[in-house]
Amino acid sequence: MALESRITQEEIKKEPEKPIDREKTCPLLLRVFTTNSGRHHRVDEFSRGNVPSSELQIYTWMDATLKELTSLVKEVYPEARKKGTHFNFAIVFPDLRSKMYKLKEIGSTVSGRKGPDDAMTLQSQKFQIGDYLDIAITPPNRAPPLSTRMRPF
DSSP states (O other), rough: OOOOOOOHHHHHHSSOOOOOOTTTOOOOOEEEESSSSSSOOOGGGGGGGOOOEEEEEEEEEETOBBHHHHHHHHHHHHGGGGGOOOOEEEEEEEEETEEEEEEEEEEEEEEEEETTTTTTTTGGGEEEEEEEEEEEOOTTTTTTOOOHHHHHH
């Protein structure tokens, strides 16, 4: 007899995250890969032990927010500091069934603006230690206007 879970996605998101004491908890090594093209890396670039060359290593915690990670990336890449630069985040993780990697977009931030995904954490998106973070950076002059993206029609 099979049991079926009746927990909805909304109920999962409502579960409070356990606060992380950054003084007592050892940080994790987050391997971040960036592109300046506005597109994420292809998942086949992560196959057979290979990774893209644009690696940035960040020591952080599972409660790190996308806005916090954005500010760390901007410290390394001065061209990403311009107001209006878009940062699109995705988790790259191994798919155990196919022995390939999968990419799951998790949110975005915009330099110099507040957004709905700013407070999103790695932990809330089911990030696991060993996963990669892929950030597609789009300069402000190449980003589509925010107003056309947000229209409900």
